Amino acid sequence: MQKIYPNAEAALEGLLRDGLILAAGGFGLCGIPERLIDAVVASGVKGLTIASNNAGIDNEGLGKLLRTRQVAKMISSYVGENKEFERQFLAGELEVEFCPQGTLAERMRAGGAGIPGFYTKTGVGTQVAEGKEVKAFDGEDYILERGIRADVSLIKGWKADESGNLMFRKTARNFNLPAATCGRVCVAEVEEIVPVGSLDPDCIHLPSIYVNRLILGAPYDKKIEFRTVRERETA
Amino acid sequence: MPWDRNDMAARAAKELQDGYYVNLGIGIPTLVANNIPGGMTVTLQSENGMLGIGPFPYDDEVDPDLINAGKQTISELPQSSYFDSAQSFAMIRGGHIDLAVLGGMEVSEKGDLANWMVPGKMIKGMGGAMDLVAGVKKIIVVMEHTSKAGDAKFIPECTLPLTGKNVVDMIITDLAVFHRPDHDSPFKLIELAPGVTADEVRQKTSARYVE
Numbered sequence: 032m033q034k035i036y037p038n039a040e041a042a043l044e045g046l047l048r049d050g051l052i053l054a055a056g057g058f059g060l061c062g063i064p065e066r067l068i069d070a071v072v073a074s075g076v077k078g079l080t081i082a083s084n085n086a087g088i089d090n091e092g093l094g095k096l097l098r099t100r101q102v103a104k105m106i107s108s109y110v111g112e113n114k115e116f117e118r119q120f121l122a123g124e125l126e127v128e129f130c131p132q133g134t135l136a137e138r139m140r141a142g143g144a145g146i147p148g149f150y151t152k153t154g155v156g157t158q159v160a161e162g163k164e165v166k167a168f169d170g171e172d173y174i175l176e177r178g179i180r181a182d183v184s185l186i187k188g189w190k191a192d193e194s195g196n197l198m199f200r201k202t203a204r205n206f207n208l209p210a211a212t213c214g215r216v217c218v219a220e221v222e223e224i225v226p227v228g229s230l231d232p233d234c235i236h237l238p239s240i241y242v243n244r245l246i247l248g249a250p251y252d253k254k255i256e257f258r259t260v261r262e263r264e265t266a
Numbered sequence: 267m268p269w270d271r272n273d274m275a276a277r278a279a280k281e282l283q284d285g286y287y288v289n290l291g292i293g294i295p296t297l298v299a300n301n302i303p304g305g306m307t308v309t310l311q312s313e314n315g316m317l318g319i320g321p322f323p324y325d326d327e328v329d330p331d332l333i334n335a336g337k338q339t340i341s342e343l344p345q346s347s348y349f350d351s352a353q354s355f356a357m358i359r360g361g362h363i364d365l366a367v368l369g370g371m372e373v374s375e376k377g378d379l380a381n382w383m384v385p386g387k388m389i390k391g392m393g394g395a396m397d398l399v400a401g402v403k404k405i406i407v408v409m410e411h412t413s414k415a416g417d418a419k420f421i422p423e424c425t426l427p428l429t430g431k432n433v434v435d436m437i438i439t440d441l442a443v444f445h446r447p448d449h450d451s452p453f454k455l456i457e458l459a460p461g462v463t464a465d466e467v468r469q470k471t472s473a474r475y476v477e
Binding site: 058059060061062084107108109110111117120121127129131132133134135136137139140151152153154155156157158159189199200201202203204205206207208209236253254255256257258259260261263 | 312313314315316321322323324325328329330331332333334335336337338339340342348349350351352354355356358359378388389390391392393394395396397400401427428429430431432
């Protein structure tokens with residue numbers, strides 16, 4: 032079983048069609064599957080529903096798919112810093128389901144773990160609770176949230192071995208792990224692919240069972256949204 | 267003299283205790299990190315997947331894979347750990363975080379918080395705020411006492427869409443501190459900024475509270 036594909040276009044072959052539900056990893060521009068997003072843009076598929084914490088920024092990340100109007104609906108917790116998103120949203124061209132960040136992560140985790148729904152205190156008594164079942168446990172109210180099952184997951188990792196065992200780096204792990212598990216097919220791009228046996232089995236973040244297709248995405252020119260630094264004290 | 271932004275953050279920092287795990291919101295709450303009392307171990311959580319937030323990096327140490335929930339570059343500490351978003355919110359929702367300090371647009375006298383959207387303006391989303399107020403053991407809201415137009419922000423009922431219902435434990439404004447021991451009690455005015463009178467606070471507050 033060969034999981035490694037020569038490039039993003041090849042890795043997505045046969046998976047893409049109009050109206051697809053995608054789950055994408057990343058937080059802001061940190062840990063986003065850039066190569067795979069570019070390939071989805073190039074494919075021209077339309078009417079996509081995308082579950083992703085953010086929607087990229089203008090012409091970066093998922094912002095590229097918004098620019099080409101390939102997205103019908105976003106399921107996200109925060110969509111600031113994106114003018115094109117704002118324009119389409121205000122014009123009624125783009126549907127948005129705002130989902131609290133932790134609820135979104137858990138919906139992906141649950142979907143991937145075979146849990147169709149779960150109760151959470153998050154959002155009780157707010158707009159988020161509208162239309163959802165409320166149930167009291169031990170005297171406190173909880174709302175029912177649904178697990179997310181995506182057709183395809185797009186994720187970005189740091190290192191993977193040839194079998195698909197994968198590691199993330201620092202805060203670039205974020206939504207990549209839960210997103211990977213909730214897709215019927217997960218396509219991963221990584222910075223380095225190493226031979227089987229090179230990674231310590233105790234240090235695998237995402238076991239190979241969740242990774243169906245894999246590409247080497249390097250070299251990366253990782254973008255920073257807010258570069259904040261401190262001054263070095265001079266002697 | 268009302269408190270300035272840093273004074274308000276310093277006042278919030280007085281609520282820290284040794285061993286606390288804390289989540290700080292964007293804006294004034296972030297300044298709490300500069301006011302952690304010496305000798306006290308406080309671990310800061312970043313909801314994008316990190317415990318043990320370090321200071322902003324030096325210019326040559328900036329790492330695009332290492333950011334906080336405000337998407338700013340940060341650094342790690344020897345005791346830092348990383349995890350995914352589901353794990354991050356499991357520790358938030360599960361009540362493992364001791365304290366969250368958040369900004370606010372409105373707080374009601376019943377402890378409701380509104381801080382995520384203004385109808386008619388572009389909605390950016392709630393991010394992790396709803397999860398934090400639902401799961402963290404103690405919620406401190408730090409905000410200006412009145413809006414730019416001079417309207418009270420600590421009010422009988424929130425007019426803006428809620429972030430959480432009956433979730434706030436303490437309010438720190440530029441004028442005063444209000445606290446309640448539990449979610450069934452009314453807020454009590456427990457402290458005034460230097461030179462601020464209880465009368466002034468009363469005039470600028472429409473919420474009912476105990477003095």
